[in-house]
Amino acid sequence: MVRLAADEPFEPRTVAGLDVTYEPGSGRCAAAVVVLDAGTLEVVDESTAFGTAAFAYVPGLLAFRELPPLMAALGELTVVPDVLVCDGYGIAHPRRFGLASHLGVVTDRPTLGVAKNPFTGVYEPPGDDRGCWSELREDGETLGRVLRTRRGVKPVFVSVGHRITLDRATDLVLALCTRYRLPEAIRRADRLSRRLLRGSSGSPAAEGEPGTGRPVDPVERQQARLRDGRAYR
């Protein structure tokens, strides 16, 4: 297994953005993963999965709600991304283990979290220019950064998930924010999951690629990959 040393340059070639969209009334949801070329930001691969929320949203338990559909979607990818950009928090969590942390451990991939709203910790507003940031702290420790990705816009909250430093996470987020407040990878995943959920009313299991000898069910396919040691190892 290839593992980077703490001070080794981190040059991801592919970056995955992840997101889940929910249907208003029911617990029906759609997860999407969009993989971009880290240099050109062009789409390299994308995958989706339908799901049903197992329980109502509870602050602090987001990972347990979104991990299943996100893992199902990840299992549909044809590539293993170099880093996962999650919609939410990593270490900046009441128990220091948010969605990005979970996804990192389960996939054994570098991960980071980008949140649109504050959760836990205190901070001062960062400067108005793109790239300005302030520390998100709690109990004398640094949990993440409040980062301005565009001049004058509301900052985002960046935190480490797994196998990445806060410096690299910050750099990567800025590199992914070329035109909007949020990283391009997350915006793409958001759009895809929305489109998927809107454009389907009945059968929640109409996904899959026919003709391939692999399992059509996302969960089974992911399990098969793990058995073969080909995914996230």
Add this chain to the structure above:
DNA sequence: GCGACAG
């Protein structure tokens, strides 16, 4: 005790 609280 009360309020706040990622998506």
Add this chain to the structure above:
DNA sequence: ATCTTGTCGC
């Protein structure tokens, strides 16, 4: 997260 039009500003 989602319900939702127009509107102000760069």
